[in-house]
Amino acid sequence: MKLFTKSLLLVGALAVSACTDPGRFGGGAGGFGDGAGGLNGSVNDPRSPAYFQQTVGDRVLFAVDQHALSPEAMAVLDGQAQWLMSNPEYTAIIEGHADEQGTREYNVALGARRANSVFEYLESRGVASNRLRTVSYGKERPIEICSTEVCYAKNRRSVTVVTAGLSS
Amino acid sequence: MLRTVLLALALASPFTVPTAFAQDGPLRIEIDEGVIEPLPFAAPTFIAETPRAAALAEEITRIVAADLAGTGLFREIPMAAHIGRITSFDSPVQYADWRAINAQALVTGAVNTDGTNITVKFRLFDVFSNAPLGDGLQFGGTTASLRRVAHKVADQVYSRITGEGGYFDSRVVYVAESGPKNARQKRLAVMDYDGANTSYLTDAASIVLAPRFSPAGDRVLYTSYETGFPRIYALNLNQMTRRALDDQPGTMTFAPRFAPDGNTVVFSLSQGGNTDIYSLNLANGSRQRLTSGASIDTAPSFSPDGRFIVYESDQSGSQQLYIMPAGGGEGRRISFGKGRYGTPVWSPRGDQIAFTKQYQGRFHIGVMRTDGSEERLLTASFLDEGPTWSPNGRVIMFTRETAGAGGAPALYSVDITGRNLRRVSTVGAGSDPAWSPLLP
Numbered sequence: 030m031k032l033f034t035k036s037l038l039l040v041g042a043l044a045v046s047a048c049t050d051p052g053r054f055g056g057g058a059g060g061f062g063d064g065a066g067g068l069n070g071s072v073n074d075p076r077s078p079a080y081f082q083q084t085v086g087d088r089v090l091f092a093v094d095q096h097a098l099s100p101e102a103m104a105v106l107d108g109q110a111q112w113l114m115s116n117p118e119y120t121a122i123i124e125g126h127a128d129e130q131g132t133r134e135y136n137v138a139l140g141a142r143r144a145n146s147v148f149e150y151l152e153s154r155g156v157a158s159n160r161l162r163t164v165s166y167g168k169e170r171p172i173e174i175c176s177t178e179v180c181y182a183k184n185r186r187s188v189t190v191v192t193a194g195l196s197s
Numbered sequence: 198m199l200r201t202v203l204l205a206l207a208l209a210s211p212f213t214v215p216t217a218f219a220q221d222g223p224l225r226i227e228i229d230e231g232v233i234e235p236l237p238f239a240a241p242t243f244i245a246e247t248p249r250a251a252a253l254a255e256e257i258t259r260i261v262a263a264d265l266a267g268t269g270l271f272r273e274i275p276m277a278a279h280i281g282r283i284t285s286f287d288s289p290v291q292y293a294d295w296r297a298i299n300a301q302a303l304v305t306g307a308v309n310t311d312g313t314n315i316t317v318k319f320r321l322f323d324v325f326s327n328a329p330l331g332d333g334l335q336f337g338g339t340t341a342s343l344r345r346v347a348h349k350v351a352d353q354v355y356s357r358i359t360g361e362g363g364y365f366d367s368r369v370v371y372v373a374e375s376g377p378k379n380a381r382q383k384r385l386a387v388m389d390y391d392g393a394n395t396s397y398l399t400d401a402a403s404i405v406l407a408p409r410f411s412p413a414g415d416r417v418l419y420t421s422y423e424t425g426f427p428r429i430y431a432l433n434l435n436q437m438t439r440r441a442l443d444d445q446p447g448t449m450t451f452a453p454r455f456a457p458d459g460n461t462v463v464f465s466l467s468q469g470g471n472t473d474i475y476s477l478n479l480a481n482g483s484r485q486r487l488t489s490g491a492s493i494d495t496a497p498s499f500s501p502d503g504r505f506i507v508y509e510s511d512q513s514g515s516q517q518l519y520i521m522p523a524g525g526g527e528g529r530r531i532s533f534g535k536g537r538y539g540t541p542v543w544s545p546r547g548d549q550i551a552f553t554k555q556y557q558g559r560f561h562i563g564v565m566r567t568d569g570s571e572e573r574l575l576t577a578s579f580l581d582e583g584p585t586w587s588p589n590g591r592v593i594m595f596t597r598e599t600a601g602a603g604g605a606p607a608l609y610s611v612d613i614t615g616r617n618l619r620r621v622s623t624v625g626a627g628s629d630p631a632w633s634p635l636l637p
Contacts, residue, residue, distance in 0.1 A: 096470070122425075129598075132539040132553050132582050133406060133629070134452040134465065135509065135516055137427060138472035138493040141449060145470025164426050165449060165467065169404050174378040176579070176600035 076116055078191050085112045089147065091185040094131070096142035098150060106147060109189055110154035117160075119191040123147045125165040126188070128181035133167060140165030147187045235272035236301050236358065238265060241283045242276070243306035243317070250315070253340065254308035257317060257347040261304060264351035264365040267391070268592075269617030271358075274300050286318060295324045302330070304354055315340055319350045321357055331357045344393055345636070352635075362589040365390060368633040369585075369594065370408040370417050373397065374606060374626040383628075385419060385432075390587075390632070392622030398432060407583070407629045409454045414633040418442075418453040418462060429453040429464050431479070442477060443484070452495050456523070457503040463487070465495040474508055476523075487525035498542045499523065500567075507531075507541040507550055507567075518552060520567065531569035540583050543567075544590045549613070551584035551593050562595050564613055575615045583628070588635040594621060596628040 070077025072084065081087060086109070089102035098106065113119060125140030125147075144163035152158050173180035240262045245251040265271040281294025286307035295303050306319035320333040334353060338346045345366055352363025373386040373395075383405050385398035399405055403423035410417055417432045429450045432439045442462060443450045453464040462477045474487045474494045488494040492512035499506055500523075507520050510528060516537040519528030532538040536556030543550055547567075554561040554574065560581040565572040580598040587594070591613060597620075598606040606628040608621035621630070 129580065130558075131555070132496070132509075132516075134495045135493060135511075135539050137406075137449070137451050138465065138467060138495050141467040141472060142470045142493070148470075162447070163470075166404075166422075169381070169383075169406075171379055174602040174604075176602075176604060 078119075078193075081109070081112050081116075081119075081189075081191050085109055087190070088186045088188045090182060091143055091187070093128075093181075093185070094139065096139065096146045098146055103150065106150045107154060110151050110156050113151065113156045113160065113191070114154075116191075119193055120160045121151075121156075121162075122190045122192070123151075123161060123163045124188045124190060125163065126170060126184055126186050127168045128184040129168045129171065129176065130181065131168060137165050137167035140167050143185075143187045147189065151189075235266075235270055237272050237274050237299055238262075238302040238304060239274045239279060239295055239298065239300035240265075240304040241279055241281075243308050243319070244283065244286050246286075246307050246309040249312065250308045250310045253310055253315060253343060254306075257308055257343060257350070258306065260344055260347035261306075261319075261351045261354070263391070264348060265354060267619070268355065269612060269619075270355075271302075274298055286320075290322055292322070292324055292327045295322075300324050302354070302358060304350075306350065310340060313339060315343060315346060317346050317350060319353070321354050344389060348389075361591060362635065364587040364589045364592065364632075364635060366636045367588050368410075368414065368636065369608070369621075369630050370398070370410060370633070371608060371623070371627045371630040372405055372408065373624065374628055375401070378602065378604060385417070386624075386627070387417075387434075388623065392624075395624045398434075406451060407453075407631075409631045410633045411455045412457050412459045412634060414636065416455075416459075417631075418455060418464075420451040420453065427451045429462075431462070442479075443475075452497065454498055456499045457501055463497040463499065463506060465497070474506070476525075485525065487521065488528070496540045500543050501545055501547045505543075507543055509539045509541060516555075518550065518569070531565070531567065532572075533569060534572055542584055542586060544586050545588060546590045549590075551586060553582040553584065553595075562593060562611065564593075573615065575611050575613065576609070576618060581609075583630070585630050585632045587632055594630045594632060596630065598628070 069079040072079040074080055086105040089105050123144045125144030127136035127139045144165055148161050148163050171184040173183045240258055242258045243254040245254040262273045266273050278298050280297050281291050283305050301324055303322040303324050309316045316335055316337045318335045321330045323330045336346045336349050348365035351365045355363045367390045368387055369390055370387045372383050374381055374383050376382045382401035384401045385405050385408050386395055388395040403421050406420040408417045408419040415434055420427050420429055427449045429442045430439050431442055449467040450464050453462050455462055460479050465472050466475050471491055472493045472495055474497050476485045476487055492510050494510045497506045497508040504523055505520050506523055509516050510519050516539045517530055518532040518538045518541045519530050521528040536554050538552050538554050540553045541550045549564045550567055551564050554563050559577050561574040562576045562581050562584050563574040578597055579600040582596050584593045584595045592610050594608055594610045596606050597609045598604055605626040608623055608627045608630050610621050611618045
């Protein structure tokens with residue numbers, strides 16, 4: 030009984046991750062991508078994360094319940110690999126995401142498969158594996174919020190988030 | 198005549214339910230038959246033995262009546278329709294007065310308080326047999342535990358009439374959600390089974406998923422993204438201390454659940470895109486891999502005897518349910534219907550598996566026997582998932598999420614007969630419920 034009447038908040042207090050990005054979903058502060066300028070630099074600077082995000086393309090999409098890379102996805106990832114090879118001071122976290130049509134645990138596992146597909150492709154294109162990490166958000170962080178295929182197609186994605194300087 | 202049980206709630210001491218007398222009288226609901234007509238009962242406001250107990254007596258009576266009516270098995274006859282009046286707890290009951298309004302069961306009670314502690318006495322009568330059903334019983338506690346005392350009374354009434362264990366004096370841990378769909382904030386919350394007494398166990402700084410109670414209800418397992426990666430944690434509710442259970446770089450862990458021994462945890466670990474099931478001994482830290490291969494193996498749940506684990510795997514090409522020995526080994530597929538099956542949970546009685554089914558774009562909560570036979574779907578909607586069993590195995594609570602940009606999750610419950618679907622009251626949106634055992 031006593032145990033249930035306590036209502037202390039257990040405040041998340043583990044060390045803040047060295048990367049700037051993984052926590053950005055947690056606080057609900059927002060969304061996705063800061064756009065041009067700010068911390069990500071200018072989209073006109075080919076060495077900036079903003080350029081990587083918007084010009085190279087930071088994401089690839091997947092078919093329903095699949096983790097295989099399409100030819101279009103491979104073309105984007107070729108660009109990502111090239112950028113990462115040219116900017117060795119950056120590391121990357123590859124996020125795998127799923128649409129809402131699926132159970133929670135399965136979607137975490139499915140997102141892990143998608144992130145890993147990207148990881149293996151980038152590695153096969155010469156990016157050192159110690160510069161890459163994967164994480165799955167399952168269906169927890171959709172970018173599009175409607176409940177039709179138009180949105181689902183954009184939510185079934187991997188996103189490569191680059192961070193300067195820190196190797197994990 | 199009146200048996201006394203002091204419920205030492207503040208001390209968290211074990212509470213033993215007195216053995217009731219043989220329940221073979223006529224006042225009996227056989228739940229398995231699927232109750233069509235709820236049993237009418239009367240619960241006149243419990244007698245306040247002192248003036249200061251009046252408000253408490255009113256509140257306790259309402260909680261008892263709400264518990265019973267909420268099952269769908271009972272129907273309260275409103276107070277306005279009562280002919281008889283209970284003016285003293287010990288006066289003989291005028292059965293004719295209650296028969297006249299067709300009350301089959303009558304619950305009477307009396308409440309006393311000194312301002313700090315309360316005592317609640319109650320009796321249950323089988324009106325059409327002109328006889329009490331079981332002994333009178335007295336519960337004691339503090340005024341702060343008033344709702345629990347009321348739930349204990351209702352559990353007694355429910356048990357005596359149905360022959361089943363109760364479930365009202367129990368808790369639910371779940372994920373409280375707020376904010377828009379693309380920036381949802383999630384934190385662990387715990388509440389009474391009926392939505393009262395909500396408190397929060399984590400802040401909203403990190404995504405949290407799928408909490409699970411320990412068999413004794415004193416600890417909660419859950420998944421948090423606070424390191425940036427999903428990891429499983431065990432939270433001790435007595436001390437509000439917490440520890441990470443498996444923290445190896447390059448891996449993600451999720452879907453934890455206790456074994457009945459309270460010392461073993463099964464969970465999923467993803468590495469290199471592959472997800473397998475592992476078990477972890479909390480006492481000595483030893484870890485064992487239970488599944489292998491390229492399939493997604495997740496959502497493990499133990500049988501109540503601890504000998505088997507039911508889980509989902511897509512080894513056949515789509516999500517299906519399998520049972521393997523608790524130490525690992527070949528899984529035996531049990532789901533063969535059309536569609537996909539996930540999130541299996543073994544029933545407290547051991548004879549059924551609750552699951553989520555996806556078929557033709559709809560989600561269902563269903564149950565099947567442990568050999569996969571007698572599958573029954575209990576619900577259907579845009580998105581139902583994540584069943585959890587009531588302590589007595591009669592009710593399933595789950596998440597129902599609505600579609601669209603404004604979609605949000607809520608907790609629902611349904612009787613395993615498929616009847617009595619209802620939304621569970623929560624403060625704000627909620628998902629991933631897990632039911633505690635019956636409290637001591």
